[in-house]
Amino acid sequence: MTPIDLIIRLLLAAGLGAAIGIEREFRHKSAGLRTNMLIALGSALFTVMSIRFAAAAGTPDRIASGIVTGIGFLGAGAILQSGGTVHGMTTAATIWVNAAVGTAAGAGEYAIASVATLITLVVLALLQPVENYFERRKP
Template identity: 55%
Template sequence: MTILNFTSRLGIALLLGAFIGIERQWRQKSAGLRTNTLVSLGSAAFILLSISITANTGDQSRIAAQIVTGIGFLGAGVIMKDGMSVHGLNTAATIWCSAAVGSLAGIGLFAEATIVTIAIMLTHLVLRPLGNKLSKLPYIKSDIAQTEYLFTIKCKEIVENHIRILLIQHLGNDDKLLMRSLTSSDNGDPNNAIITAEITSISPQDLLMEKVASRLTIERDVMKVKWEVVGAQTDV
């Protein structure tokens, strides 16, 4: 590779990285003009190094792969967590893209590097106001929610089938409820049975669960009835 070719590729990487950095500097981001320029320039330099030392006898992609890894550490340095908010993700992504621009310029794909640069600039200039408008729109949660219940009944073994039938009658025939499982175990005591039912509801049905629990509590040979909410999901 001639010095002229080396310099031209490095210059294109520097120029395109500077274009990206100008927009970032204007937005007063932590990674601005110099950072993006240096990232693009350094990526191009490593690509040129790879081309120079491997020529046609080695794998030129090995150094390019290490560029991606190295940029990951650099991008992590600009990401900051403030309470429940995370800042710097866009800046880190821009640095990553700047490395891609430099790599493209370094390998001699000038048109492709320019296209990627334009795409990065348009992403920041066009999608930023659109994102701000979307953030201001009210978010309406869906009224369709799923609540998962766990029903546990401890009773004598002789009334196990009777209690299972009652449970199915009260909960299994409701259109709003789905009985996902109904199991029994003796928990090491053959005289007793522990009945467990997993139930999914399309809406909270705490009052119904309490009524069914109260009804089963007064049954003969029933020692314990317990229900609890084990999960809730909103269909978004």
């Protein structure tokens, strides 16, 4: 992997994380622009490092599983329960997906990372009215 490849992977991860973060900022959610950029960038960096050291260690998948575990704790911190209502599930899921986007970008899977980001943005932006409709119909 050349230094240019490394830079492209990290910048793409940060950029895709920014796209998701901007959507979260528009909705005034706790995990916004900077948080999502850092999650994607960190995941990409761990992925790049695991690829670079795979020859020596022989187990690059351990880093990916570590990312999933770490992000699980971060996502769990976004979930709040108040009485019978749970808040933050979408934010937690967004954190999880964003880490996967960063991992894909770090692995050089630009198309996968970009398409996953696009799908995430569609789900977050376009399905909110549908969710609101069903929420209003609950007894």
